[in-house]
Amino acid sequence: MAKIGTQMAPARAFRAMSANPIRELFELQRGINQLFDESFGAPREDTALKAWTPAVDVYEDQDSFLIKVDLPEIGREDVKVNLNENILSISGERRVENEEKRENYHRVERSYGQFYRSFTLPPNVNPEAINAQFKDGVLRLTLPKKEEAKPRQIDVKVQ
Secondary structure (H helix, E strand, O other), X not given: OOOOOOOOOOHXXXXXXXXXXXXXXXXXXXXXXXXXXXXOOOOOHHHHHOOOOOOEEEEEOXXXXXXXXXOOOOOHHHEEEEXXXXXXXXXXXXXXXOHHHHHHOOOOOOXXXXXXXXXXXXXXXXXXXXXXXXXXXXXXXXXXXXXXHOOOXXXXXXX
């Protein structure tokens, strides 16, 4: 049944403003570059060897922040976590396995090479207590909050 009158616009037309406009610009640029690459038949074989960015989740609870970074098929020795002032940086490299066998591949879509991510820590993080664990291809960084930044319960006394 057709509606008469106004039509609804696609949902993406009503996208809310992002908290990070720089990231939005980079995503727009990546999309435009991909559109031109696909439209004009640019070779896609080299995309796996370009820089890549691992997926990250940042979560906050009452006591800490948790950063989870997906780093499949990367060894612990190939990942570096640094703290300089209030900037937490994660860098490393996913190496191409068995480069001599690449000629037998029919398709290579996974990205390889170096990566770098950085996060500005909020002032309520205790930098001395940051903990990093690497298990099953996931790097987990726990950033505890300073004691004075944690919410606390105040008892109300009745008189």
